Amino acid sequence: MAIDPTQPYDDDNIFAKILRGEIPNKTVYEDEWVLAFHDINPQAPEHVLVIPKGRYVSWDDFSAKASDAEIAGFVRAVGHVARAAGMVEPGYRLLANVGQHGHQEVPHLHVHIFAGKPLGPMLMRS
Template sequence: MHDHASHYDSNCIFCRIAKGEIPSRKVYEDDEVFAFHDINPAAPVHFLMIPKKHIASMAHLSEADAPLLGRMMALAPKLALEQGCNPYPAGGYRVVVNTGVEGGQEVHHLHLHVMGGARPWLKG
């Protein structure tokens, strides 16, 4: 049904960003992962982390994707600090993955939102 062998979808904006076909403000890149600033930030620090291969959503993950997602989760704290999030425990960040329409997913290429930074207007 969903073929992971087709790692690139030319109709997918995030596939195109990862390939450099659409410009972005890059945060990080390696063989498997691409991270870039959110175009409409919801926090002082707000970037997205995506797998370079096209995986539509969390719902499409298989056991074979666990090492990739584990790497992404382990990389998130390092990138968050580099991008200006304050250190734990007083500082911090949120890692959010929206899945499907009811989950608020707008681009159907798996992406982790990393959001943080000082937000003095928030109350808890």
């Protein structure tokens, strides 16, 4: 089910539960701004999710409402995770789905980091 990025934050979403420690995860990195962990259904040999600790539905919500420190911390954490995992060379892909057309499934901002094999084209050509 795709998400409406303008909806209010849902405190019962799976990532909120992970942040509260109600659902276990395989943490890759954590600091005051973010939690990064392995995806439970990986779509590439390496598939890490990076989520802000704040209550943000989507990239749009985050970019409009987060503090400068939260935004900088999130962006730096994504880079840190990729570097620490050795993904920079030969490369990786970042993906943030937003809303129904973007196929966002969890109403909490998250960035996917995919790596470990050639990933092919970004979108299927129609």
